[in-house]
Amino acid sequence: MARVLVFAPAPTLTVTIEDLRDEADVHVHVGGQGVWQARMLTALGVDVVLSCTVTGEVGGIVRHLLDGEGFEVVAIEREGVSPAYVHDRRGGERTAVVEEDGERLDRHALDDLYSATLRAAADADLVILSGPDGDDVLEPDVYRRLASDVRALGRPVLVDLAGPRLEAALEGGVDVLKVSHEELVDDGRVDDGDDEAQLVAAARELHDSGISLVAVTRADAGSVVVGDAGAWRVSAPQLEPVDTRGAGDSYGAGVAAVLASGGPQDEAIRMGAAAGAVNATRRGLGTGDAEAIRAIAEQVQLEAIEED
Numbered sequence: 001m002a003r004v005l006v007f008a009p010a011p012t013l014t015v016t017i018e019d020l021r022d023e024a025d026v027h028v029h030v031g032g033q034g035v036w037q038a039r040m041l042t043a044l045g046v047d048v049v050l051s052c053t054v055t056g057e058v059g060g061i062v063r064h065l066l067d068g069e070g071f072e073v074v075a076i077e078r079e080g081v082s083p084a085y086v087h088d089r090r091g092g093e094r095t096a097v098v099e100e101d102g103e104r105l106d107r108h109a110l111d112d113l114y115s116a117t118l119r120a121a122a123d124a125d126l127v128i129l130s131g132p133d134g135d136d137v138l139e140p141d142v143y144r145r146l147a148s149d150v151r152a153l154g155r156p157v158l159v160d161l162a163g164p165r166l167e168a169a170l171e172g173g174v175d176v177l178k179v180s181h182e183e184l185v186d187d188g189r190v191d192d193g194d195d196e197a198q199l200v201a202a203a204r205e206l207h208d209s210g211i212s213l214v215a216v217t218r219a220d221a222g223s224v225v226v227g228d229a230g231a232w233r234v235s236a237p238q239l240e241p242v243d244t245r246g247a248g249d250s251y252g253a254g255v256a257a258v259l260a261s262g263g264p265q266d267e268a269i270r271m272g273a274a275a276g277a278v279n280a281t282r283r284g285l286g287t288g289d290a291e292a293i294r295a296i297a298e299q300v301q302l303e304a305i306e307e308d
Contacts, residue, residue, distance in 0.1 A: 002260035003047040005124035005155075007117050007146065008034020010102050010132035011050075011066065013058050013084040014285075017097075024090065029285075030065040032083065033160070034130035036246040036285050040253035040275055042070045044290050046260060049074060049124065051117040053109055055102060058082035074116045078109040083133055094245075101134025110138060114146070121150045126260040128252070129159045129169060140164035147172030156212075156259070160252045163187060170209070176259065177206060178215045178252040178272070199224050200231055200305055213265050215255065215272065217248055223273065224305065227265040231305035236273040237296060239281050246285035251276035254293065270300040 012032040018025040038050045048071035054063045059082050066073045083102035088095045105113065121127050127150045129143055140163075147157050147169045158176040159169045162183040170177075181193035189205075190198040203214040203226040213227045215234075222235040241247075254275030258268035274297035278288040 001045070001047045002125050002257070002262075003049070003123060004041055004256055004260050005049045005051065005117070005120045005127045006034045006038045006041070007127065007129045008032060008038070008050050008052045008132075009105065009113060009142075010055070010083050010134070010137045011035050011052050011062050012102075012133055013062050013065075013082060015084070015086040016094075017086070017088045017090055019090040028061075028065070030062050030069070031246075031285055032130075032133060033249050034128070035066070035069070036249040037128055037130055037160075037253040037256070038071050039069060039285075040250045040279065040288060041257055043288050044254065044257040044271075044275070044293065046257050048072065049120045051113065051120055052076070053078055053105060053113055055080045055082035058084050074120055076109055076112045076116060078106070083137075102132070102137055104136050105138045110142070114142070117146065118149060118153070121155050122153055124155055124260075126156050126158060126256055128256055129157060129161065130249075131161050131165050140168040142168075144168040144172035147174055151175070158252065158256050158259070160249065170206075170211075174211050176213045176215075176255065177211050178217065178248070178255065180248060181216055181218045184216065193218075194221075196224060196233075200226065204231065213255070213259075213268070215251070215269060217251060217276070219244070223251075223269075225265075225269050225302075227269075229265060232266070232269065232302040233305055234269055234273050234300065234302055236277045236300045239277050239296075241280035242282060243285070244280045247276040247280040249285075250279035250288060254297075266302055267297075269302065270297040273297070273300045 014031040080103040086097040156175040160178040185193045251272040254272035
């Protein structure tokens with residue numbers, strides 16, 4: 001079985017209030033980018049290890065919830081304020097009641113997390129570097145060092161990052177990149193996120209810099225991908241979404257599931273697109289039925305984009 005390590009430095013305690021027969025229905029889970037990726041990978045039958053920190057009183061609840069997710073957890077305990085949010089969705093849309101990004105990792109916690117991550121990476125087939133919700137939880141340069149060190153261990157690195165974290169990871173070295181068209185605009189790599197030609201050119205430039213597979217997601221417009229076999233325009237069946245949060249993370253997890261198993265890039269992209277589409281039809285972030293995802297992956301279309 002393929003084994004994937006997910007670096008998730010600061011998981012978030014999520015409290016969501018739903019409406020159930022005109023009563024408040026409260027759901028308590030653990031989330032954040034890395035947790036959603038790990039959850040989808042587990043659903044797809046991948047052996048997953050999640051390296052993270054758990055912080056303070058809330059961290060005890062986070063650890064308990066993580067232990068019930070079905071993947072291995074390597075957690076560094078520390079004191080302080082934990083990432084957490086309370087969202088009210090009784091009106092149909094998410095309304096933030098409380099949102100806390102959590103405190104910066106101190107030197108000792110970061111050292112312990114870094115060592116634990118390298119130890120787990122040595123036994124992984126692929127490593128995903130994910131980010132915390134808060135910008136100040138850890139320095140972007142951690143991603144440069146981790147990307148470089150993980151690749152020095154002979155393990156491929158997949159990232160779904162933006163801004164300074166992405167730039168740092170790229171400096172360290174990346175094998176697979178999933179990025180949204182909005183993030184390419186924000187990072188100044190394209191002027192118009194709706195201009196496919198610009199997106200493909202930016203993806204080709206990233207591929208030419210040494211990244212084996214670059215996937216640019218465009219929400220309802222599908223994705224454009226540049227890989228070792230060329231460029232593709234990717235379209236999945238148009239399923240009606242319930243909640244699009246976590247769909248991009250599910251896309252990356254689907255890609256990772258195939259590549260970690262030694263599968264080809266086109267199959268990885270089909271699985272990623274299907275995982276993102278199925279997750280968006282569900283209220284559970286990072287969740288999906290594996291059989292449904294695989295069935296829909298067979299209907300994902302890859303159209304070659306010719307060189308200009």
